[in-house]
Amino acid sequence: MFKHILIPTDGSDLSRKAMLYGVQLARESNAKVTALTIRQPYMVTAVDTFAVVGSQEEFEMSSREIADRALEQAKMAGEAAGVAVDATQEVHDQPYRAIIDCALANGCDLIVMASHGRRGISALLLGSETSKVLTHSTIPVLVYR
DSSP states (O other), rough: SSSEEEEEEOSOOHHHHHHHHHHHHHHHTTOOEEEEEOOOOOOOOOHHHHGSSOHHHHHHHHHHHHHHHHHHHHHHHHHHHHHOOOEEEEEESOOOHHHHHHHHHOOOSSEEEEEEOTTTTTHHHHHHHHHHHHHHOOEEEEEOO
């Protein structure tokens, strides 16, 4: 059925559920899994430099820790299901583009992702990223709700 499944994750509850579903689908299909998390690049948007909180190093360290936790969850899900999970993280300002590029670069034949992972503004952002992947991907996308 499928040979290589890409599963983007941000570590949220819905994203974890989509990860578990994707890993089980991979087990049933005897497919490989690549788990991907995308970190936003450091950007200073304040005009007043006194308004900037934290340094680039602090931001990157924090975002790397969050990404590492999300990918560790993916590896644990794979171990529990007996599926090898290759975990990778990208820094990109357009997550949908990073997802599509990763799927193409790795020869994935399916992308499994959550419809959204958070509430409020974050849900709008992540929901729109899912919509963008659906709109722009030539690879089939399974949206877990």
